[in-house]
Amino acid sequence: QVQLVESGGGLVQAGGSLRLSCTASGRTFSSYAIGWFRQAPGKEREFVAAISRSGSSAMSADSVKGRFTISRDNAKNTVYLQMNSLNVEDTADYYCAAARAYTLKEVHEYAYWGQGTQVTVSS
Numbered sequence: 001q002v003q004l005v006e007s008g009g010g011l012v013q014a015g016g017s018l019r020l021s022c023t024a025s026g027r028t029f030s031s032y033a034i035g036w037f038r039q040a041p042g043k044e045r046e047f048v049a050a051i052s053r054s055g056s057s058a059m060s061a062d063s064v065k066g067r068f069t070i071s072r073d074n075a076k077n078t079v080y081l082q083m084n085s086l087n088v089e090d091t092a093d094y095y096c097a098a099a100r101a102y103t104l105k106e107v108h109e110y111a112y113w114g115q116g117t118q119v120t121v122s123s
Helices: none
Strands: 001-009 010-013 016-023 033-039 046-051 058-060 068-073 079-083 092-099 117-122
Touching: 001 092, 010 068, 016 033, 016 117, 033 068, 033 079, 046 068, 046 079, 058 068, 058 079
Parallel strands: 010 117
Antiparallel strands: 001 016, 016 079, 033 046, 033 092, 046 058, 068 079, 092 117
């Protein structure tokens, strides 16, 4: 089992950047692929990006490709989501979650979730 805590959200102007962190407790962090999801008001939770257990492989949604980068530091039990060129459509609550494979994109495929961090992009 792993417990996840997100941080780094906030208010930013369009075109700006934020870096989200997902920090895990427990000694099994490197056994899990980690994904980032987001949920805007009135919308379903959607996949953003995911990274493999070692950090050597990653994938992201088309909507964030070229703007968001996922990375991880297993020594720090932390996964990062660097978000650049933010636009108002990126406004959402962002969640990190743990799964057995980084190629998974469905919410139900992720077993453990953090509480989320809010990102608001103003125009």
